[in-house]
Amino acid sequence: MSSQIKLIYGFILFLLLLAFSLPVSATIQKNNHSENNNTAQNLYFSLKKNNLKAIYHYLSVYQQEHQADPLLIIFSQAKLAYLNQRPGVAIGLYNTILQHKPHFFAAQLELARSYRADRQIGNALLLFRELSQRLPVTSPHYPEITRTITELTRALSWSLLLSAGSHYTDNYYQTPLPKAHCLHYSPDGSCYASLIPQIPHAALQWRSDWDLRRLTPLSGSHFLTQHYRVSTRYDAANQVANTVTLTAKTGYHYQDRHTLWQLTPLLEQHFSAGRRFSSAYGLQTYLNQQLSPKWSLGGLAALRQHRYQPYLHSHSGTEYQVMPQITWRPHPAATLYLQAETTVHKKNDPYKHYRTAALHTGLTYLWHPFVSQSVHAVYTRKRYHHTHPLHRQAREDLTRQYSTTLALYPPSFAQISPQLSLIHTRNRSSVPWLYSYRQTEIMLRFERLF
Structure with missing residues (x-):
């Protein structure tokens, strides 16, 4: 398992631990305790098995149970799909995010990377050029974007x-x-x-x-x-x-x-x-x-x-x-x-x-x-x-x-x-x-x- 995938997995588990530590009423916590444990366990086992379909499902369940930001969950799903060499799935998820937040830079950058991985060179080049025009040369992402444009062209x-x-x-x-x-x-x-x-x-x-x-x-x-x-x-x-x-x-x-x-x-x-x-x-x-x-x-x-x-x-x-x-x-x-x-x-x-x-x-x-x-x-x-x-x-x-x-x-x-x-x-x-x-x-x- 690559270090990037491990970081994503750790980030998702951190979200779970953070949600479980939030103060809720004793009655609601008692009623939902078993469901939370089941969701956490299922998500944990899905992560260990690298079962993307199950990961997407239990992340959605997690979002519904804890009212987490759905775009953050979708972003995690898209990043997992990209790291597991499924750029087509990642492209659809990133486009969903950008429909709600058109100027979300991280999603735009990841979408451009996914286009390139999916061999959609024209779309990737257009998006990388658009990002290069908006970024100052002092941005930490500027060298990567300009180098990628050079490689694509x-x-x-x-x-x-x-x-x-x-x-x-x-x-x-x-x-x-x-x-x-x-x-x-x-x-x-x-x-x-x-x-x-x-x-x-x-x-x-x-x-x-x-x-x-x-x-x-x-x-x-x-x-x-x-x-x-x-x-x-x-x-x-x-x-x-x-x-x-x-x-x-x-x-x-x-x-x-x-x-x-x-x-x-x-x-x-x-x-x-x-x-x-x-x-x-x-x-x-x-x-x-x-x-x-x-x-x-x-x-x-x-x-x-x-x-x-x-x-x-x-x-x-x-x-x-x-x-x-x-x-x-x-x-x-x-x-x-x-x-x-x-x-x-x-x-x-x-x-x-x-x-x-x-x-x-x-x-x-x-x-x-x-x-x-x-x-x-x-x-x-x-x-x-x-x-x-x-x-x-x-x-x-x-x-x-x-x-x-x-x-x-x-x-x-x-x-x-x-x-x-x-x-x-x-x-x-x-x-x-x-x-x-x-x-x-x-x-x-x-x-x-x-």
Whole structure:
């Protein structure tokens, strides 16, 4: 018998002893003495045998005989059911309590735990999120709730993303058209690269992701984190072959009331048209520090080594990335963030060296436990180190991207969360005839947690 069950049993027996010690009239005590003894004995034997059905029955009899708080008795019954691995029974009892006391925190917390034990991940996640918004970071339950949210959102998940939109692109190395402008001539006088007027066309894509994230407790606040992902992408409009990406990260995870830190080696493999296209390996670290109930400071740093097939050897190289972020929660349902990004790509081909500086900002608002909306803006400056002979000048791209997303978390609907996004991107390049473009996309994403 576990220590938790023993504590519950001791608590129930304490209630019995306390009730028997209350002053009552001698006449009533004499008439009910045998009944009280029978109830106490039957409850005691039921506890010893761990007979849940009998325990529930005699607890109800005890409540009727001694006019005890019925919600306290139901709470004890629900806790016993949960500890005896009957979360379905516990869920029904906790819901009964919350119908009478909707803001009973202990019952809400136990109900969320029971949802998780019953594999009702959607309901558990909704309730844990609601509790995290109401609790201050100084609450003794806050670390458990935030850690549980992390574990639930990082369990096995599947998402399907459908993307449709229109964008302008170029056909850089296509056969020159009669009126196309030649950018570079070969020694024999033929045109090597030509400019073809940009033509808007529809882009249809789909992407499917399987994500498995696990936190394995080591001791106290120390965990082993594991992340495995399989992504499949297909571009129907441009007839791009299926691209499959395998990602694996396993490392150290630390989390207490104010600090979350991860250090993970990573490995990626990319396959296209049935053969390995490229690979990447490196080291990544993430830190988040809760400064106050409303402010937190975090950041990510990564070092990656990219390796491509021999015919794309010029793309191989090293990537450095740093992304600090500050987050503000002015309201329990609102989150505002500001993130900076610096990325350096050093490749075998010096003409492909470039540096990126970006600023990300966004706001997320939870209108209802089932509905949230977010808006994001990204401003990016990308500069190449060397001037390519075909470009005739140093290339620099300025990109602006704006997006809004509406996400639904219905408790039913097979625990599938639909998310609708509208994304608009504008890229202005110093080589406009090749790299300037506009793009508008509508994305529909379905996500399910298992």
